[in-house]
Amino acid sequence: MSQSFSSFIPPTRVLMGPGPSDVYPQVLEALSRPTIGHLDPKFVDLMDEVKQLLQYAFQTNNALTMPISAPGSAGMEAVFVNLVEPGDKVIVCQNGVFGGRMQQNVQRCGGQAIMVQDEWGKPTDLNKVREALQANPDAKALAFVHAETSTGVLNDAKALCQIAKEFDCLSIVDAVTSLGGSELKVDDWHIDAIYSGTQKCLSCVPGLSPVSFSEKAIEVIKHRKHPVQSWFLDMDLVMGYWGKGTKRAYHHTAPVNSIYALHESLLILQQEGLEHAWARHHQNHLSLKSGLDKLGLELVVEQKYRLPQLNTVRIPNGVDDGQVRSRLLNEFNLEIGAGLGTLAGKVWRIGLMGCGSSQKNVDYCLSSLEAVLG
C-alpha cells in the first residue's frame, strides 16, 4: 500500500445536533479499559448489572431487557423482526422520518403497515389512531415514535399505549431520543416492546441499542409460526447469551468495551436519578427557548408537544443554512443538526441531550449563533 496515514486525532467538538451527543469523560475512560472475554465470569456479572440498570432507565421489571449489539436502527429491526410475521397488520404512526423507517421494517417482515399520517412538526393525532384501530380490529400492533428526532415532537406515549391496550394490540415504541431525557415508564404505560440508542440522552458512545420486551411480547415471540428472518437479531438466540444464570451460550461476540461504556453511563443516570435527569432536560430547554426568543429565532413545534432534548428552529428567511452550520462547526467547533426529509433546508435541530443538556452548552450555542447570524 503506497499511501500512509497517521493516527486520527478528532477535533474537540461541542455536539448539539440530533446525536451523537457529548459523551461523559468517565464513559470514554470506561470504554478504553482492557478488553476481557465475552464469556468471562466478570463480564457475565457486568451484563447482569447492565440489565438491572437498563430496567431502571426504562422503569420496567421486564426480564428481557438488554442492549442489542448494534445501533438504534438495529434495535428497531430487532423489535419488528421478532414481533411481526408475514401477513400481520401493524398500525404505524408517522409524523417524521422514523415512522417511515418503521413502515419499511413492517413491510420487509412481510407485514402490512397501516399508516396514520400527521404533519411533520405536529403530534400524532390520537383520534386518527383510534379510527385506524377501529377500522382494523385485526391489527397486531400499534407502533409509534415517542420522541421524533427529525421534528422535535414528543408524542403522547402514555395515551397511545392506553389506546393499544383498549384494542388488545401490542404497543411498539421508539424511544431512541427519549430514554433518559423525557418521562418514560415502560411498565406503568404498558409498553410491550421498546428500543433506544446509547448516543442521545445517555451520553454514551453510539453503537448499542437498549431494548425491552414485556411478557406479552415474549409470548407472541414464543408462538411465532415462522422463524425470525434475522439470525443476528433473533431474540430467542440472543437470550441464550443474555439470559439468566451463569451458563451463557455463545451467540455472537458482544461489543465488550461498548458495554463497559454503557454501564458507566447508566451508573451516572442512576446517581443523578431519572426524575432529576428529566427535569434538567426540561430546564435547559426552557433556557434555550428564552435565549432563542431574544435572537428572534422561532421553534417549529407548538409548546405543549416540544421535545426538550431536540429543539427544531426555523431558519430565518435569507439565511444560508449550510453556511451557518459550517461556520458554527469550523469557527466554534459547534455541531448543530440540519433538517431531514421535508424539513431539510428549513430548520436547524439543536440537541440538549445527556451531559450536553447544560446551561453552559445553552450559553455557548446562543452566543455562537448570535455571532454567526450577526
Place this chain on the structure above:
Amino acid sequence: MSQSFSSFIPPTRVLMGPGPSDVYPQVLEALSRPTIGHLDPKFVDLMDEVKQLLQYAFQTNNALTMPISAPGSAGMEAVFVNLVEPGDKVIVCQNGVFGGRMQQNVQRCGGQAIMVQDEWGKPTDLNKVREALQANPDAKALAFVHAETSTGVLNDAKALCQIAKEFDCLSIVDAVTSLGGSELKVDDWHIDAIYSGTQKCLSCVPGLSPVSFSEKAIEVIKHRKHPVQSWFLDMDLVMGYWGKGTKRAYHHTAPVNSIYALHESLLILQQEGLEHAWARHHQNHLSLKSGLDKLGLELVVEQKYRLPQLNTVRIPNGVDDGQVRSRLLNEFNLEIGAGLGTLAGKVWRIGLMGCGSSQKNVDYCLSSLEAVLG
C-alpha cells in the same frame, strides 16, 4: 432503584481464546478520543481512510469495502441478505460451527442451502464441492469459512473460489478469523463477498464487521427482484452513507469511537505489512506447537490444514476441562477457549491472534498450562 453499583474495573487478562484477542494499547487509546458527529467532515475523511486501509487488509480494489456497524455475525448476515433471494440455491460447506450458521442465514433468506459436510477438524473436501456444483448447476453461490474458529482448520479459499468461478457461481467467504492472520487475497482469488471481525487478528475491540463486495456481487444486488429483508443491512442504503464523495446521506448513526479504534488497528497492520503479519502468526504457531509437544499435548488438526492463529488442542484423558480453564483464568488471568458443538469438552482452543501472537504469549501460555496440568 435500591441497589447501587460502582464503576466496572475489568481484570487484566491475557486473551488467548478464540477472540476477542488482546487489544493494542494504542487502539484502546484511539477508542477513547472525544466523539464527533457521524456526518462531521473530519469523520467523513476518516471513513475514507478506513475504506482504503480495509482495501489493503483484504487486498482488493473493491469500491464497496467498509465496516458493518455490528459484530461478525451481522457481517455474515449482511452478505447473505443482500445476495440471496427466496428460492436461490447456495452450496454451503460445513466443517465446523460457522458453516452451520451460514446454512441458517441462507434458509432465513428463503434460499435453499445445499450442504457439503466434512468432519469437524478436517478441511472441506474440494471434490465434494465440485460434485455438489455439478449436481446443482443452478447454484447462485458457493459459501465457505476460510478459517474455522471452532475447529482450527484453514480451508483452501483460493482453490474453492477457483471452483466457484469455473461454475460461474458467486463465492462467499467467512474471513472472521483469517483477516490479518493468514494469506488472503480478495482480488487475486476472485472472492465476490467477504466478511470479517475486528476482534481477532486485527486486535481491535469487538463490535464491527469489515466486508467487501466485488463488482459482480454489486450487479447481483442491483438486479434483485425482492427488497433486502433487512433495512439495517441493506447495502444499497448503507452505501448512501459510506459511499464516495463528500455528500453522505444519513442511514444510521455510525459507531464513531469504534471506527477510531478500527482505523488505528489497521494503521498498525499497514505499518507492520500484511506479509509480515502473516509470517509472524505462522512463526508463533510453530513455537506454540513445539512447546505443546514437550508438554505431551496434541493438536487436533493435521499439519497442512492448521490455522496458525487458532490452535485446537486435544484435552488429555482424565483431565477436567472446566477446572483447567477456571484455574488458568483465576490463577493466571489467562483465557483459553472451550470446544464448541461436537468438540465441546474434547478440546481447548488457543488463540494467537493479532498482538496476542507473540513469543511472550506463547511462553506464558505454555508455562501456565504446565503449572496447572502439573
